[in-house]
Each structure stands twice: as C-alpha cells, then as structure tokens.
Amino acid sequence: MKIKLLNKISPVGLNVFDETYETSDAIENPDAIMVRSAKMHDLPRNPELLAIARAGAGVNNIPVDACSEEGIVVFNTPGANANAVKEMVLTGMLLASRDVIGGVEYVRGLEGQDGVAKLVEANKSNFAGTEIQGKTLAVIGLGAIGVLVANAAHSLGMDVIGYDPYVSVNAAWKLSRSIEHGDSLASILPQADFVTIHVPLNDETKGYINQDVFAMMKKGVKLMNFSRGEIVDEEALLKAIEEGIVDKYVTDFPNEKMVNQRNVIAIPHLGASTEESEENCAVMAAQQIRDYLENGNIVNSVNFPACDMGVLKLPCRVLIMHRNVPKIVSQLTQLIARENLNISDMNNRSRKDLAYTMLDLDSKADAATLDAMRAVEGVIRVRVIYK
Numbered sequence: 538m539k540i541k542l543l544n545k546i547s548p549v550g551l552n553v554f555d556e557t558y559e560t561s562d563a564i565e566n567p568d569a570i571m572v573r574s575a576k577m578h579d580l581p582r583n584p585e586l587l588a589i590a591r592a593g594a595g596v597n598n599i600p601v602d603a604c605s606e607e608g609i610v611v612f613n614t615p616g617a618n619a620n621a622v623k624e625m626v627l628t629g630m631l632l633a634s635r636d637v638i639g640g641v642e643y644v645r646g647l648e649g650q651d652g653v654a655k656l657v658e659a660n661k662s663n664f665a666g667t668e669i670q671g672k673t674l675a676v677i678g679l680g681a682i683g684v685l686v687a688n689a690a691h692s693l694g695m696d697v698i699g700y701d702p703y704v705s706v707n708a709a710w711k712l713s714r715s716i717e718h719g720d721s722l723a724s725i726l727p728q729a730d731f732v733t734i735h736v737p738l739n740d741e742t743k744g745y746i747n748q749d750v751f752a753m754m755k756k757g758v759k760l761m762n763f764s765r766g767e768i769v770d771e772e773a774l775l776k777a778i779e780e781g782i783v784d785k786y787v788t789d790f791p792n793e794k795m796v797n798q799r800n801v802i803a804i805p806h807l808g809a810s811t812e813e814s815e816e817n818c819a820v821m822a823a824q825q826i827r828d829y830l831e832n833g834n835i836v837n838s839v840n841f842p843a844c845d846m847g848v849l850k851l852p853c854r855v856l857i858m859h860r861n862v863p864k865i866v867s868q869l870t871q872l873i874a875r876e877n878l879n880i881s882d883m884n885n886r887s888r889k890d891l892a893y894t895m896l897d898l899d900s901k902a903d904a905a906t907l908d909a910m911r912a913v914e915g916v917i918r919v920r921v922i923y924k
C-alpha cells in the first residue's frame with residue numbers, strides 16, 4: 538500500500554504503518570494521502586485513491602464533496618490537537634491583556650546601553666496590562682477545542698458563556714456545569730470582554746463575524762481567532778478596530794493585510810504545532826487509514842458514515858459505497874445470492890445522501906459478481922478485501 542504525505546507528518550504516526558506500506562512525499566498513484574493544511578482543491582486525484590486523512594481538525598483544504606462523488610473517504614482526527622490549541626488560546630488572551638510582546642521588543646532595543654536594569658524599572662509602566670481573572674469570555678463553538686477553552690478559562694477565574702446551536706451530546710457532557718449557554722450570538726457577545734471563535738470554516742461560517750456581529754460586541758473587546766481567517770470579515774474587523782470596538786485581534790491566520798496591523802497580534806498558524814499534538818494527530822490518522830485499507834472500517838470520516846465490522850476473519854469482505862436510496866442493498870444481496878455465495882455478516886450505515894454496506898462472505902466473490910454490483914444504479918464504488 539502506498540501512502541503519499543502532503544505535509545510533514547510526525548514519524549511517530551508513520552511508525553503505525555508496517556513494512557507492507559510505503560510512505561513518502563514522492564509517491565505517485567497513492568492508495569491513501571496524509572495531509573495537514575496543504576490545499577488539495579486543485580490537486581489531481583488518481584483513480585486508485587481510496588482515502589485522505591487530515592492529521593488535524595479542519596477539512597476546508599480538502600474537496601470533500603468531490604471526494605464523496607468519487608468514493609474517497611475523508612478522515613480527520615477529532616480532538617487530537619485540541620489541547621495544543623487550548624493552550625494557544627490562553628496564550629493569546631494573555632498576550633492581548635499584557636503587553637509582553639511590546640515589552641520584550643523594548644528590552645531587545647536596549648542592547649548595548651548602560652543601566653538596563655534601571656531603564657526597565659523606569660519604563661515598565663508603558664507595558665502594564667490587565668488580568669483575565671474576573672473578566673467574561675464568550676466562546677463561539679463548543680466542540681473539542683471550545684469546551685477545553687471554556688473549562689480552562691473558568692478554572693482561571695473567568696466567567697464563561699458559550700454558544701453552539703449544534704453542540705454534540707458528547708461535548709455537552711464535557712462542559713463544566715458553571716459555563717452558561719446563550720441561544721444566539723446576540724445573547725453572549727454584549728457582556729464579553731473576550732471572544733474566542735471555535736467553529737469550522739464552511740458556507741455558513743464564512744464571514745460569520747461581520748459588521749452586524751461586531752456591532753453586538755462590547756467596546757474594547759479582545760477577539761481570538763484560532764479557527765480560520767475567513768470566518769472573520771476583515772473589512773468589518775478593521776473598522777471595528779478603528780472604532781475602538783476591538784481592542785486586540787489575535788489571529789493564527791495572518792495574510793498580507795494582517796501582518797502588521799495596529800492592534801493585531803498575528804501568529805503563524807501555531808495552534809496545533811506541538812510535538813504532542815502532531816504525534817496524536819498523525820497516529821490517529823494513520824490508524825484510521827490502516828483500518829480502512831485493511832478492514833474497510835470507517836471511523837472519524839467527515840463524508841461517509843461510521844461503519845465498523847472489526848478485523849476481517851472470513852475469506853472475503855465486499856465494501857460498497859452507494860447513494861442512500863431504496864432497493865440498493867436488496868439488489869446487492871441478490872447478486873451475491875445468485876452466485877450461491879453466503880453472507881455471514883453485514884452492516885449498512887448511511888449519512889445524509891451517502892451509504893456504506895459491508896458484506897462478509899464465506900467464500901471469495903468472483904470478478905463478474907463484483908462488476909455486476911458496480912453496475913447497480915446508485916453504486917459509487919465497490920472494493921473487495923480477501924483474507
């Protein structure tokens with residue numbers, strides 16, 4: 538099996554692959570791709586490609602809809618880098634409150650001067666700040682990162698209020714009971730001294746933080762964006778900075794416009810860049826790829842349904858990706874029955890308009906049966922794994 542690496546992937550993750558795998562950035566016609574933030578929208582996809590694993594959370598760099606049409610499973614690694622981002626958000630809030638960056642730059646400028654200790658004592662008041670304890674933090678998006686940020690901020694003495702109209706039961710369980718929930722942005726933003734954004738970039742959230750949303754914010758708010766640059770409308774942001782609504786904008790996504798703006802602290806996308814997080818993401822992504830290539834199991838996909846039949850023990854497993862419409866499964870099983878093949882076990886799962894069927898057979902399926910399955914209307918891809 539050939540795994541193409543589109544970004545630098547932690548070697549600990551690559552160790553998950555045994556000697557039957559080849560991993561490299563130079564591979565052609567891969568069976569699977571491992572990627573971090575490399576933009577894949579304009580890259581060609583070879584017909585053999587079965588899976589793309591994003592070692593991280595955001596999948597806006599991957600053409601997910603096109604992959605679905607081609608029967609390519611797209612995975613991500615939910616939560617694997619959440620702690621790293623949480624620590625960075627806390628750092629961002631502190632950098633926005635205390636002028637550590639200005640102070641350090643000032644001290645560097647004293648190189649070669651006499652009486653440095655005396656000078657810093659005389660001028661330190663230029664870099665004084667405020668504390669985060671006792672301030673109110675609004676968290677937009679209570680997923681893997683938002684929950685960790687909310688709980689950590691609460692334990693540092695902040696009042697925390699969150700908003701997430703699609704919050705999962707799992708995330709809600711993890712949220713501290715002291716965190717209040719709002720039912721709209723308007724219900725959480727007016728009282729917030731700090732706002733932090735933890736939603737994915739998609740059609741709904743592009744330009745989400747716009748002029749109307751800035752108008753809901755308290756004057757002097759400090760805004761953290763460790764999600765994606767495009768979630769914040771930059772024209773509206775610069776106006777809000779000009780009007781004193783935003784006191785500091787801390788972003789992990791600098792662009793040409795943001796590199797040197799007044800009141801903007803721009804960080805070079807370091808949220809997930811820790812040894813621990815890079816290992817967690819790479820290991821999880823590699824395990825998910827292996828399980829899919831070797832057993833056909835789907836865990837943590839962002840386009841196909843979760844479906845797991847464990848390790849393949851029977852002679853043959855047939856995997857069918859198809860539209861979620863009536864009569865497909867019955868046609869597939871009839872084709873199997875026609876050849877007197879016995880289905881020992883099966884699983885069928887759907888997600889929106891896509892479905893996935895796994896069939897464990899007592900004997901090997903012949904090529905003609907597999908081709909007949911491929912010809913069923915609504916079938917996207919058929920793959921077979923032999924033990």
Ligand SMILES: NC(=O)c1ccc[n+]([C@@H]2O[C@H](COP(=O)([O-])OP(=O)(O)OC[C@H]3O[C@@H](n4cnc5c(N)ncnc54)[C@H](O)[C@@H]3O)[C@@H](O)[C@H]2O)c1
Pocket residue numbers: 593594595596615616618619622677678679680681682683700701702703704705708735736737738741742763764765789806807808809810
């Ligand atoms: N800076 C970095 O290095 C870094 C690292 C990891 C993730 N990220 C970004 O952070 C995002 C969130 O990561 P995560 O791991 O918490 O993902 P997640 O899927 O666990 O959480 C996202 C949450 O946003 C909520 N949401 C979706 N639309 C919303 C809306 N319109 N309003 C409010 N809430 C909404 C979802 O219900 C979900 O709970 C990623 O999609 C990625 O873009 C950045």
Ligand SMILES: O=C(O)[C@H](O)COP(=O)(O)O
Pocket residue numbers: 573574575592593594595596618806808809810
């Ligand atoms: O969505 C993510 O997981 C982050 O933005 C991390 O991106 P990276 O893997 O390129 O650091």
